[in-house]
Amino acid sequence: VVPDEAWREEVRRLAAERDAVLLAHNYQIPEIQDIADHTGDSLALSRIAAASEASTIVFCGVHFMAESAKILSPDKTVLIPDARAGCSLADSITADQLRAWKAEHPGAVVVSYVNTTAEVKAETDICCTSANAVEVVASVPADREVLFLPDMFLGAHVKRETGRDNLHIWAGECHVHAGINGAELADRAAAQPDAELFIHPECGCATSALYLAGEGVVAADRVKILSTGGMLDQAKETKARSVLVATEIGMLHQLRKAAPGVDFRPVNDRASCRYMKMITPGALLRSLREGTDEVHVASEIAARARGAVQAMIEIGN
Ligand code: 13P
Numbered sequence: 001v002v003p004d005e006a007w008r009e010e011v012r013r014l015a016a017e018r019d020a021v022l023l024a025h026n027y028q029i030p031e032i033q034d035i036a037d038h039t040g041d042s043l044a045l046s047r048i049a050a051a052s053e054a055s056t057i058v059f060c061g062v063h064f065m066a067e068s069a070k071i072l073s074p075d076k077t078v079l080i081p082d083a084r085a086g087c088s089l090a091d092s093i094t095a096d097q098l099r100a101w102k103a104e105h106p107g108a109v110v111v112s113y114v115n116t117t118a119e120v121k122a123e124t125d126i127c128c129t130s131a132n133a134v135e136v137v138a139s140v141p142a143d144r145e146v147l148f149l150p151d152m153f154l155g156a157h158v159k160r161e162t163g164r165d166n167l168h169i170w171a172g173e174c175h176v177h178a179g180i181n182g183a184e185l186a187d188r189a190a191a192q193p194d195a196e197l198f199i200h201p202e203c204g205c206a207t208s209a210l211y212l213a214g215e216g217v218v219a220a221d222r223v224k225i226l227s228t229g230g231m232l233d234q235a236k237e238t239k240a241r242s243v244l245v246a247t248e249i250g251m252l253h254q255l256r257k258a259a260p261g262v263d264f265r266p267v268n269d270r271a272s273c274r275y276m277k278m279i280t281p282g283a284l285l286r287s288l289r290e291g292t293d294e295v296h297v298a299s300e301i302a303a304r305a306r307g308a309v310q311a312m313i314e315i316g317n
């Protein structure tokens with residue numbers, strides 16, 4: 001399927017016929033981002049999904065995002081154009097593993113990144129995204145232990161920012177962000193000494209960037225650790241002429257649109273999430289034509305997960 005004008009018209013027509021709102025994550029291919037009613041980060045899209053009046057949500061993103069929308073809006077039909085679009089980070093902890101971890105830390109508050117399955121959310125006190133993880137953890141009384149999962153790099157960022165030493169971090173990672181390494185970042189930053197660095201906190205290189213700033217290799221005010229939505233806000237404000245971007249490469253499309261005068265370059269141009277890219281123009285068309293793939297969350301799981309996801313969309317709003 002070629003994403004041409006005829007495709008765009010057909011997608012718009014079918015979406016209207018289904019009373020569907022199309023949501024696309026910042027890591028989707030440009031054509032999908034451009035046809036969506038809303039493009040954004042995980043937090044913004046969850047908020048939009050919860051507030052939408054449309055009876056159907058078509059989530060162009062990965063499975064846990066569509067599941068979160070279903071948890072928040074059980075009466076809406078939630079479709080994902082390809083249910084195989086998973087997430088290696090969400091796969092890094094199961095509900096059984098979380099129950100065992102909780103048993104080792106009775107009374108601890110469980111803070112889960114939204115990149116988790118519904119079953120893990122059902123065992124969680126508060127969810128967060130990269131956009132509000134620091135605020136969510138800071139909202140937990142200082143004397144309570146926190147179990148933070150599943151991303152160890154985001155966990156390290158939160159620990160640094162909150163200064164909490166009673167934060168335990170699960171050792172999960174996203175294969176795409178973990179692959180953007182510190183050595184690569186250091187080389188790029190040295191070659192472009194005037195560039196700002198936009199770094200997603202899931203990246204292994206976030207710690208290296210702060211180390212480089214500490215050593216005076218890069219100016220500390222050039223290092224920005226940001227969610228994908230935060231990168232977009234910063235792009236609109238930056239005075240820099242060039243920016244090195246450490247996250248999934250789909251993000252470059254929105255950044256270049258937001259600030260056409262700035263030269264945005266990926267730190268690693270192979271950082272592409274194969275799950276995000278499963279949402280093809282053909283898959284979106286099929287989804288709208290056939291009502292596939294419908295996302296279901298068992299009502300008992302959704303009921304136990306809802307409070308944690310609801311708290312996530314409220315904190316930092
Ligand atoms: P954000 O959009 O919350 O920054 O998410 C990053 C991510 O990896 C989603 O899969």
Ligand code: SF4
Pocket residue numbers: 062086087088089090115174175176177248273274275276
């Ligand atoms: Fe998951 Fe990483 Fe892909 Fe995001 S980029 S969906 S965290 S595998």
